[in-house]
Each structure stands twice: as structure tokens, then as C-alpha cells.
Amino acid sequence: MTLTLYTLDWVPDFPRGFVRDLRVRWALEEVGQPYETATVPSRPKSDTHLGMQPFGQVPIIRDGDLTLFESGAILQHVARGTALFPDDRRAEISQWLFAALNTVEMATMHWQVMLLGQKFPDFFGPPPSGDVIDHAFAFAKTRLDAIEKRMATRDWIAGDFSIADIAMVDTLRNVASEGGLADHGALSAYLDRATARPAFERAMRDHMAHWQAADAARETETA
Ligand SMILES: N[C@@H](CCC(=O)N[C@@H](CS)C(=O)NCC(=O)O)C(=O)O
Known part of the structure; x- marks a missing residue:
């Protein structure tokens, strides 16, 4: 089953490039693990989001039956046994x-x-x-x-x-x-x-593409 990385549905310009899904994307790119992304609403926080992450933050991953938050714990999980965390x-x-x-x-x-x-x-x-x-x-x-x-x-x-x-x-x-x-x-x-x-560059490219797609989705919604 493909790992799912949750990030926010949209953020303003100032945190783009720094939302912490980036560090998880980077690790996934380094270890060559494919993943898909899903979103949680930035505001207001949903019950589903708070059920996965009690502080209403991201990143969160779902890997099979496991749901995990805290970027450090996620980095350890995705890199376990690889050259990044032997x-x-x-x-x-x-x-x-x-x-x-x-x-x-x-x-x-x-x-x-x-x-x-x-x-x-x-x-x-x-x-x-x-x-x-x-x-x-x-x-x-x-x-x-x-x-x-x-x-x-x-x-x-x-x-x-x-x-x-x-x-x-x-x-x-x-x-x-x-x-x-x-x-x-x-x-x-x-x-x-x-x-x-190169893994950082790919992660950053996909991270920024996510916010561009989020802008486009908002424009469609408000059109
Ligand atoms: N200690 C947490 C911090 C997570 C965190 O601060 N996430 C920010 C994005 S970088 C967030 O979700 N902010 C939205 C909010 O707090 O409402 C981790 O490392 O995962």
C-alpha cells in the first residue's frame, strides 16, 4: 500500500517552502519511496485531522495501519534500516x-x-x-x-x-x-x-507545486 503524506490544503505565501511536509518529502525522495499526498483543512481544524494529530498540525503520514505525526518520528519511520538511518x-x-x-x-x-x-x-x-x-x-x-x-x-x-x-x-x-x-x-x-x-530539489518542487495547485483550486471555487 502506498504511503500517504498529509499536508495542509492551502497556506498563504509566507510559509510556502517551509511547511514541514517538506522534510518528509525530502526523506521519502532520498530513500526512493513512492508516496501520495492528501490534505487536511488549514482552518477550521476538522475532527478527522484532530483525530490523527491532536495539535491540528502537519505533517502526518498513513502507512498501512499506522498513522503517525511529529516530523522527527516520521523521519525515523520512513528511513528506518536505510542509509539515512541504519x-x-x-x-x-x-x-x-x-x-x-x-x-x-x-x-x-x-x-x-x-x-x-x-x-x-x-x-x-x-x-x-x-x-x-x-x-x-x-x-x-x-x-x-x-x-x-x-x-x-x-x-x-x-x-x-x-x-x-x-x-x-x-x-x-x-x-x-x-x-x-x-x-x-x-x-x-x-x-x-x-x-x-537532487532529492531536496525534487521535494521542494513538489511542495511548491502543491501550493500552486491549491491556489488554482481556490480560484475555481470562488469563480
Ligand atoms: N513538532 C511538529 C510541528 C509541526 C508544525 O508546526 N506544523 C505546522 C506547519 S510547519 C502546522 O501544521 N501549522 C498549522 C497550525 O498549527 O495550525 C512537527 O515537527 O511535526
Whole structure:
């Protein structure tokens, strides 16, 4: 049975390229696993969606009888036993996967949510002050500095390219898009190296095609 990847039915321009179905598409492309996509409504959240993902988020996958959410868990599932997550490197790759999501992304998202609040007050409500945003970036920067030091001497975060790189790079792409890697040359080179991979390019192409199709469907609905 073909694996199904759930993403949102439509998003505005600003998150396109960054919705987390991208990291799952990337892993699926890397391991050569075919998949189909399905959507859940962005707003309001449906009961079916909340039944699969209690926070009303994506990505979600369905693989046979298994329904799975949380991008890290999904990456582990789709790449299990492959070169991206081989059994003999499970512990080290899991360590860096968790570091990407729970140490780096946890800090950088806090900063980015504030930037979004500043840029789109109509969407997110009253904007945070500049001081609070600076404070959030100073915290995130401690994490970026540590990864910068590690990546100065290696190509990939945990030996050969793995799902830990997919999670780390996808997190750092977000930071770069806000200018947050201006002082991090090794991280910028790491992003360039990773996003030049053909599997990333295919994943991004399909991710963006999804939003274009979503726009077209909305236009038809409102015509
Ligand atoms: N920790 C979750 C985060 C998922 C997440 O933040 N998803 C965003 C898209 S990138 C989402 O679904 N946002 C819609 C919403 O929260 O309403 C994961 O890694 O899967």
C-alpha cells in the first residue's frame, strides 16, 4: 500500500517552502519511496485531522495501519534500516535528530514566531517588542553558534548524510530565510551542500507545486 503524506490544503505565501511536509518529502525522495499526498483543512481544524494529530498540525503520514505525526518520528519511520538511518548508527543519528528538533528548532522557532508576529499583526495579533525579539535571537544564537562550531570540520552532522541532517537543515533554512545565519559561514555552506541534493530539489518542487495547485483550486471555487 502506498504511503500517504498529509499536508495542509492551502497556506498563504509566507510559509510556502517551509511547511514541514517538506522534510518528509525530502526523506521519502532520498530513500526512493513512492508516496501520495492528501490534505487536511488549514482552518477550521476538522475532527478527522484532530483525530490523527491532536495539535491540528502537519505533517502526518498513513502507512498501512499506522498513522503517525511529529516530523522527527516520521523521519525515523520512513528511513528506518536505510542509509539515512541504519541500525548500526541509530543512537548517534537519533541524538542529533533530537538535538535538531528539541534544542535548535525549539529555540529558533521561538524567535521566528516573534518575527512573524511583528510582520503579520493582522494574522498573529499584537506584535512583540523589539527587545523581546532580540532576547529570543540571543538565546537561539547560542544554539546556532554550537552547531556552527561542529559543522566547521565536517560535511554532515552525524557521519554520513542522515535524517538528522534533514531535520537540522530544514530548521536552519528557516533561520537563514530571516537573515539569522549572517555570521555563520559553516552553517550557510552546510545549507548549500544539503539543498543541492537532487532529492531536496525534487521535494521542494513538489511542495511548491502543491501550493500552486491549491491556489488554482481556490480560484475555481470562488469563480
Ligand atoms: N513538532 C511538529 C510541528 C509541526 C508544525 O508546526 N506544523 C505546522 C506547519 S510547519 C502546522 O501544521 N501549522 C498549522 C497550525 O498549527 O495550525 C512537527 O515537527 O511535526
